[in-house]
Amino acid sequence: MSVAEYVFFNRVTNFYERMRSGKNPEKLDEIFYFLDEKSLVMTKRWLLDERFPWTIGKGWSLLTQQPPLIAMTMDVESDRQQFVGNWVGEQTDTAPDGTTAIAHYESYGRLKTARYNFFIVAPNSDMVTAMYLITQRALAEGESPPLDEPHIVPYEKYGINELSYSGGDVRPDQSFIPTAAFGRTLTVTCSYLHLWRGASYGKFGFASSIELGTVNT
Numbered sequence: 001m002s003v004a005e006y007v008f009f010n011r012v013t014n015f016y017e018r019m020r021s022g023k024n025p026e027k028l029d030e031i032f033y034f035l036d037e038k039s040l041v042m043t044k045r046w047l048l049d050e051r052f053p054w055t056i057g058k059g060w061s062l063l064t065q066q067p068p069l070i071a072m073t074m075d076v077e078s079d080r081q082q083f084v085g086n087w088v089g090e091q092t093d094t095a096p097d098g099t100t101a102i103a104h105y106e107s108y109g110r111l112k113t114a115r116y117n118f119f120i121v122a123p124n125s126d127m128v129t130a131m132y133l134i135t136q137r138a139l140a141e142g143e144s145p146p147l148d149e150p151h152i153v154p155y156e157k158y159g160i161n162e163l164s165y166s167g168g169d170v171r172p173d174q175s176f177i178p179t180a181a182f183g184r185t186l187t188v189t190c191s192y193l194h195l196w197r198g199a200s201y202g203k204f205g206f207a208s209s210i211e212l213g214t215v216n217t
Contacts, residue, residue, distance in 0.1 A: 002077065003158050004114055004192045008139060009072050011152075012118065013056050015138030020048065024149075031137050032130070043130055054131070067121040067181050068131060075187070077114040109195035118186040119170065128182040132167065135186050139165070159193035 018024060028044050035043060046052065055062065055069040062071035094100055118135055122128035143163060145152035155163065170183035 002074075002112070002114065002192065002194060004160050004190055005072070005074060005116060007142065007155065007158050007160060008116055008188060009056075009058065011142045012070065012072075012135055012138045015134070015141065016054060016056060019134070020053070022048075027137070031133050043126070046127060047130060047134075063119060063121060067123055068127060069121050070131065070135060071119045071121075073117045073119065075115040075117050077112060079110050079112055109193050111191060112194050113189070113191050115187060115189045118188070119183060120186065121181050121183045123181060125182050128184050132184050132186060136165065136167075139163075139186075139188060155190075159195070160190050162189075162191045164189045 019027070028047065029040070032040055032043055052068060055065055056072075057069075058072045060071065060073060062069060120128055120131045120135060122131055141149075141152060142155045145154055155161070165186065165188055167184060167186045170185050
C-alpha cells in the first residue's frame with residue numbers, strides 16, 4: 001500500500017463515519033446547496049438512514065456486494081523522477097528537549113505518479129450522484145482542510161501533490177455491477193514521494209559528533 005492510497009482511503013472513510021455519527025451536519029447542506037428544500041430533506045434522510053449503511057473497501061471483488069458501496073482500486077502507478085542512488089536526504093532525531101541527538105538516518109525514495117479509482121454503486125441515480133459528491137468533498141478537504149478541523153492532515157504533509165479529479169458513469173456489467181444498480185467512478189490523479197528509511201546510526205544515548213545548533217553554513 002502506498003502513502004497516497006492509505007491517505008485517500010482513510011480520508012473518505014473518516015468523512016463518511018463522521019457524517020453518519022451526526023458530526024458536522026452542515027456539510028450536507030453545503031454539498032447539496034443547489035437542491036430545493038424537499039429534495040434536500042429526502043437526500044439527507046437516505047444518507048443518514050441506518051438501514052442503508054455504505055460498504056467502503058478496496059478491490060474489484062467488493063463490487064459484487066449489495067449497494068450502496070464504494071470500492072477503491074489503483075489504476076496505474078509509475079516512477080516520475082528517480083533520484084541519484086534513490087537518496088533523498090538525511091535527518092537527525094532529537095530527544096524531547098530538542099537538542100539531544102538520539103538517532104541519525106538517511107532517507108531514500110522515488111517521486112511517483114499514480115491514479116486511483118473510487119467506484120460508487122447505489123440503487124438509484126440520485127443516490128449515486130449524492131455519494132459521488134460526498135466522496136469528492138471528502139477528498140477535497142484533504143487538500144484544504146477546514147480551519148475548525150485540525151485533525152485533518154493536509155495531503156502536502158504526506159508529500160502528496162498535483163491532484164486532479166475526473167469522473168463518469170460506469171456501464172452496468174453483470175460480472176460486477178448489476179444492471180439494476182447505478183455506478184459512477186471518481187478518479188484521482190496525483191504525485192507523491194515514496195520514501196523508505198535507509199541506514200540508521202545510533203540509538204538512545206547516541207552522541208552526535210556535531211553539536212546541533214552550532215553549525216554555521
